[in-house]
Amino acid sequence: MSEVDGLKQMVLVASRILYAPNGITEVQEGFSGHVSLRLPDGGSYVVAGHTHLEGRSTLDVGYEDLVVVDMETGERLEGSQPLLGENVIHTGVYRARRDVNCVIHVHPYWCTVWSLVEELSLGLPVFFTGRSQVESEEDGDALGAALGEESAILLPGHGIVTAGETVMHACRLTAFLEEQAKKLYHASLLGRVPPEYAELLMTPHKASIESDSWRWYEERLREKGLYPELP
Numbered sequence: 101m102s103e104v105d106g107l108k109q110m111v112l113v114a115s116r117i118l119y120a121p122n123g124i125t126e127v128q129e130g131f132s133g134h135v136s137l138r139l140p141d142g143g144s145y146v147v148a149g150h151t152h153l154e155g156r157s158t159l160d161v162g163y164e165d166l167v168v169v170d171m172e173t174g175e176r177l178e179g180s181q182p183l184l185g186e187n188v189i190h191t192g193v194y195r196a197r198r199d200v201n202c203v204i205h206v207h208p209y210w211c212t213v214w215s216l217v218e219e220l221s222l223g224l225p226v227f228f229t230g231r232s233q234v235e236s237e238e239d240g241d242a243l244g245a246a247l248g249e250e251s252a253i254l255l256p257g258h259g260i261v262t263a264g265e266t267v268m269h270a271c272r273l274t275a276f277l278e279e280q281a282k283k284l285y286h287a288s289l290l291g292r293v294p295p296e297y298a299e300l301l302m303t304p305h306k307a308s309i310e311s312d313s314w315r316w317y318e319e320r321l322r323e324k325g326l327y328p329e330l331p
């Protein structure tokens with residue numbers, strides 16, 4: 101397998117981990133999340149094309165649906181599927197952060213619920229355009245700037261963007277934040293949650309995003325017959 105094919109496979113693996121039916125992770129809401137990976141040339145990334153136009157979910161994406169996007173121009177370099185409008189999110193983060201090799205944008209239920217709460221937005225930075233979508237190149241670049249040195253940012257009422265040095269890190273972080281957001285919701289029903297408790301809950305410790313979790317996820321995918329094999 102070539103290095104680029106290996107990276108494409110990782111995009112598909114992460115997409116299926118996040119959206120596997122009956123839950124490998126808590127990230128289940130919305131069917132149009134996207135995982136992208138920076139390619140070895142440093143100036144392009146691979147991501148799924150706009151398969152939702154055909155009524156297909158993230159789970160249905162295969163190798164033939166992946167496209168390669170130029171970070172500078174935002175244009176398609178390879179692939180036949182139309183580009184996603186939300187590619188501006190991925191492009192904006194990669195332009196802002198040379199240390200980031202994987203960007204994930206998903207619409208998980210619990211993180212989105214908390215993104216609407218002013219006083220306790222999970223302790224994460226928030227990016228709000230005044231519209232429901234991040235839709236222009238300028239929006240994407242502004243989101244990259246708002247992310248700063250953080251690894252995740254909330255889009256109020258919309259979803260979350262996570263960024264990592266590796267796909268394992270970004271994928272595990274995404275799942276972790278959703279797991280914790282769900283706990284925080286239930287705790288908040290029982291009583292007041294001190295902000296310092298919430299902050300601690302939402303801060304991933306090393307063990308919670310380590311690669312062992314990734315191997316566990318891959319095994320669950322294989323059990324479900326969802327592991328993407330090379331064509």
Ligand SMILES: [Zn+2]
Pocket residue numbers: 186205206207258259
């Ligand atoms: Zn979105």
